[in-house]
Amino acid sequence: MSSRRHGSQSLQRLLGHWQETASRIPLWRQLASALRLLILDGRLALDSRLPGERELAAVLNVSRTTVASALAQLREEGYLESRQGSGSRVILPEHIHRVPTRTSTSMALDLSTAALSAGPEIHQAYHQALCAMPQHLLSSGYLPQGLLSLRETIAGHYCERGLPTHPDEIMVVNGAVSGLALILRLLTGPGDRVVVDHPTYPLAIAAIQGASCRPVGVSLPEQGWDTAGLVATIAQTSPRMAYLMPDFHNPTGRCMDDATRQTVADIAAKTRTTLVVDETMVNLWFDAPPPPPLPCYNADAPIIMLGSAGKSFWGGLRLGWVRASSRTIAALVQTRDTFDLGSPVLEQLATAWLIENAATFLPERRQQLARRRALCGELMRTHFPEWTFSQPAGGLSFWVELPDTLATQFATHAESAGIQLGTGTRFGLAGAFDRFLRMPFTHPDDTLRAAFSTLQPLWDGLRFQTGVGKMRKII
Structure with a gap:
């Protein structure tokens, strides 16, 4: 081919x-x-x-x-x-394929990825999983819907958040993106339109385009979501589905309020448009937990939920889940044959332990992120006073607006200095958002300080070359 x-x-x-x-x-x-x-x-x-x-x-x-x-x-x-x-x-x-050591002087610092390293609880989770493993060794290990004990744990987590859920309404997958690809395979065909927030998660765009579908963006306003724009886009494009991230949206970090969730759920119910709701960031709140899941607001709305262990616990688990009606889950299980035969049992056991014990370590993880968010914001105000950004209520990064379309140029300069930046164009359609950067605050304090000290003269040089000197107020 x-x-x-x-x-x-x-x-x-x-x-x-x-x-x-x-x-x-x-x-x-x-x-x-x-x-x-x-x-x-x-x-x-x-x-x-x-x-x-x-x-x-x-x-x-x-x-x-x-x-x-x-x-x-x-x-x-x-x-x-x-x-x-x-x-x-x-x-x-x-x-590029070799993983450099921390002592390497030429190692690139990746500020294009927003993710935390593993905490000590990950080692403990795998230890517990290995202890529980023997009872599963007599089976084939092929579990297309996922381990029952993990599905029960995930269902219980939804129930605690106010959304009654049965284990038959859960399917374990190899990460949220894998779940989205599976849903696209089931619900869409080549040329179908899929509504997305604009900007949105770049791997979601890739999955939609990989399914030969056309992503259609609904621009996010200064604050919140444009529900009138969502209604108009659905009416004009007749999409097969919509992909939304209401909980600490990637990349903007905003959280959808109760009234907007009610409106969006009602729109889905009225138009019969399937909403695929990505909740991968739902546990990463700082001041207050987000409102209940979207299906709580309208029982008639066709809503499929995506969850993941990657952001809350550790990306190396490569485990996620789909929450949908038992009928939809059964159809997804049949469709899965074209993808894989199930998720690794050991990772499922480890994830079950992590969810069951999350209350013992997630609060500290959130506090660590809140401290790094504060430091990162302070460093950006000091080193880059022209940048504009809002403080995210949760998640892993800032969405930063530059005073001009300089993101790609700045990233080119940074890459030559060994720092990879996440330009806004990754999160948009057709090269949009070259005025923006996604700046993660997941790195240790010393790393952030060193990164911004390196980036400042590069930015000053670029600003001088392009004549950008207008100061902008930081929100």
């Missing part, structure tokens, strides 16, 4: 404002840096092919020599592979 080919217009949108006219850096090096960032950022998919040199030069309004030099540099660095008559294919250099 031939690999996907990026159109020149699509690549132009992804590149955004990549040229720095006041810079002394040669244009071909600027283009190489911008393309390298797209590859490292995941926006140029591995194995995809770039447009030809002549076509790319025409759409970017540069010489073919500039394009050829940039592509040659990326080939030399191991980011592209070219064959006569086949164009350039996106790859990763071999050294």
Whole structure:
């Protein structure tokens, strides 16, 4: 099967404002840096092919020599592979695949990922899981719906939050994104539209596009959600489903209030639009827990819930779940045959222990995140007074607005200094949100301080080059 080919217009949108006219850096090096960032950022998919040199030069309004030099540099660095008559294919250099040690002076600091490292409770959970493992070794281990004991634990957790749930209404999957892909396989077909918040979680966009569906964004206003826009979009596009993240939304960190949840649930019930609600951040609140789950507001609304152990506990568990009607769960179990045969038993046992004992360690985890949130906000006010951001009520990151469309350029500079940034374009459709960065506060204090000290002169240099000097008030 031939690999996907990026159109020149699509690549132009992804590149955004990549040229720095006041810079002394040669244009071909600027283009190489911008393309390298797209590859490292995941926006140029591995194995995809770039447009030809002549076509790319025409759409970017540069010489073919500039394009050829940039592509040659990326080939030399191991980011592209070219064959006569086949164009350039996106790859990763071999050294990228190796995990550097903490003592490595060339190790990149990843500020593009918002996730915590494992706490001591993870080791304890696996110890308990190994002790419980022998009784399961006599079975085949293939459990397409998931271990009953874990489903009972997850169902009990929903009941505690005010949503009566039976174990038959739970299915264990290999992470929330895997659950979303499974739901898309069941409910959608090629060309179907899926409504999403705009911005939204980038892997959700990838899953929707991977299912050959078309994501349709409903822009988020300054605060809250645009329910009138949701109604209008559903009426105009007749989507097969909508994907929402009401609890400490990724990337904005906002939490949907009671009134909005009622309105959204009523919209779903009236239009019969299936809502897929991602609750992966639901346990990461700081001041107060979020309102009850969305299905509590209208029993007639077709709502499927996605949960995950990754953000609350540890990403290495790679375990999530789907909460839906028992009929939908049965259909998902049948559909799963095209994906896998079930989730690992050991991880399921460990996750069950973590959920059952969450009250003993999650409060401390939330307090740690709240302290890091405060430090990260203080550092941004000190080092980058032009940046605008709101304090998130929960989650793992800030959504930062820059004074101009500089995110991609800034990330290119940061990448050259060994720091990877999450540009806003990752969270938008068609290259939107180049004014934004997602800034995680999950790293230790010393790491955050060192990162911002490194980034400040890069930002000041970019601001000088582009003439951005207007100070903006921090919310």
